[in-house]
Amino acid sequence: MKVGIQLYSVRNAMAKDPIATLRQVVDCGYKYLETANYNADKDPGTGFGVSPREMNKILDDSGAKVVGAHMDPLDNLQPILDYFEAIGCKRIGIPMPFFKDLDDVKRQCDGFNLADEQCKARGFQLYYHNHYQEFQKFEGQTVLDYIYDNTQLYFEVDSFWAARGGVDPVALMEKLGRRLILLHQKDFSKDVREPINVFDGLVAPDADLSSLEKFDAPLSNDVFTEIGTGILPIQDYINAGNKVGVEYIFLEQDHTKMSSEIESIKTSMESFKKFSGIEWA
Structure with missing residues (x-):
């Protein structure tokens, strides 16, 4: 699969000067x-x-x-x-809905x-x-399972957030099969003593996760590290993605302790080159 970047990784730089930032990203x-x-x-x-x-001038x-676009809201x-x-670009992504209960899941699936x-x-x-809230259960079924069963959407598995949701990302990829078209990759710091699975003591299984504030409240940004420098079994995720035919894996750095977002994504690129089954161009 081909390696790309989710531009959320450089959102602060984009807010200041999107054109210059885009050029820096591709120059990396x-x-x-x-x-x-x-x-x-x-x-x-x-x-x-x-x-x-x-945008076309930068691309040309x-x-x-x-090759992908997270968009919210999709009302228009x-x-x-x-x-x-x-x-x-002919792929549009639903990035981060929140759900109050099963009725809300059903309503959003209709949308x-x-x-x-x-x-x-x-x-x-x-x-x-996905993030982690899709692995909360309502009436015995995870939100993601309900979306899978009641829509024909394709999926982009974020392996970091799937692991944080207490599921095996490889098993999830195998289940989604041909409907899995993209991957997101982050990494979990080896220096943080916190369970990867948020439902292992950080978040109650029946917690209210119906907003960004409630989603964020129990989490620490210290768990994020440059991709390829942490403890997640990334090669396993790449192998599983290749097995089902995923075309692109996007690196995404939610938070960094480095001096700049550009330095962070450069570090992730160099660290990611040790993996096999990927290409950059």
């Missing part, structure tokens, strides 16, 4: 990009006011590609599809299915990206 050697826009109701593109013309000059989907069609119909009508793939 990242040729496959996944955008992250949590302001999609106002900006249907990258979330930083970069026009399709500007560098040989890079946008057609302008989003217009933007990403213009820059040659996912409507968005999926609109995406398919224009030749797009709509995919779902």
Whole structure:
């Protein structure tokens, strides 16, 4: 599979100067990009006011590609599809919903299915990206299982968050099979004494995880380390992804202690090169 970068990793730099940051990212050697826009109701593109013309110039000059896009909300989907069609990206991702109860899961699945119909009508793939709240159970079934059973969405497994949700990422990848099209990779610091599984003492199985604030409250940012420098069995995840035909694995650094986000993603790139079954261009 090909290695790319989720641009959430450089969100602070993007907020200051998106064009210069994008050029820095591709100059580092990242040729496959996944955008992250949590302001999609106002900006249907990258979330930083970069026009399709500007984005295409960066891509054309560098040989890079946008191959995925996290977008929230999806209430006004057609302008989003217009933007990403213009820059040659045909995958749109649902990045981080929260769920109050099973009725809420069912309601949101109805919305996912409507968005999926609109995406398919224009030749797009709509995919779902997990965190840990999808492995909470309502009436004996995990949220992710319910989404799998009641939609036709594709999936992007974030192996770090799946492990934090108390499941085996490899087994999850095997279950999703052909519906798994993308991977996210972070790493868990070897210097932090905290259970990887958040449901092992950090978060009650029946906790209210219905908002970002409640999701974040029990967590420490100290668990994040540059990718390939921690304790997760990343080679196993790469092998499992390749087995089911995943095309791209995106490195994502949620938080760093390094002096800059660019330094962090450079370190992850160098650390990640020790793995096999991947390519960079």
